[in-house]
Amino acid sequence: MTSTPSSPVSAPEFxxxxxxxxxxQVKSIQEREGKTDSYLRLSVVGGGxxxxxxxxxxxxxxxxKDRQLEIFGIKILADSKSLLFxxxxxxxxxxxxxxxxxxxxxxxxxxxxxxxxSFSA
Numbered sequence: 823m824t825s826t827p828s829s830p831v832s833a834p835e836f837x838x839x840x841x842x843x844x845x846x847q848v849k850s851i852q853e854r855e856g857k858t859d860s861y862l863r864l865s866v867v868g869g870g871x872x873x874x875x876x877x878x879x880x881x882x883x884x885x886x887k888d889r890q891l892e893i894f895g896i897k898i899l900a901d902s903k904s905l906l907f908x909x910x911x912x913x914x915x916x917x918x919x920x921x922x923x924x925x926x927x928x929x930x931x932x933x934x935x936x937x938x939x940s941f942s943a
Contacts, residue, residue: 836891837909838864838900844915844924845894852880852896861890861897866907874907876926 852858860880869875881899884890888899900908911928 836889836898836900837905837911838891838898839912840893840896840898841912841914842894844913845896847915847924848896849894855880861899863899864908864913865901865904878924 857880863879863881865877866874867877884899891898914925
């Protein structure tokens with residue numbers, strides 16, 4: 823898959839994009855934690871102040887019904903239910919004066935909490 827260096831990358835069968843900066847941060851964390859062969863799981867779970875929360879985790883292998891994509895050298899997993907809420911989302915990483923962390927830019931979120939880790943759809 824090709825893209826310009828700063829463009830988020832996605833694929834039609836996996837409707838989530840990841841920026842190059844976010845992917846580089848994931849790689850850095852994988853190396854620091856000794857998980858360079860692991861997958862990054864993007865998921866949505868119930869909870870949080872707005873009803874749904876984003877979750878990032880590392881896993882050793884995909885589950886049977888997971889969708890998979892490799893972007894900028896990181897292997898990404900998501901289950902079908904999470905993809906319903908994440909369609910069109912761009913995972914980015916910010917490191918400005920307001921703090922640093924992963925940011926989910928989700929066009930499906932009707933409301934988000936102040937911390938950005940939960941939303942309602």
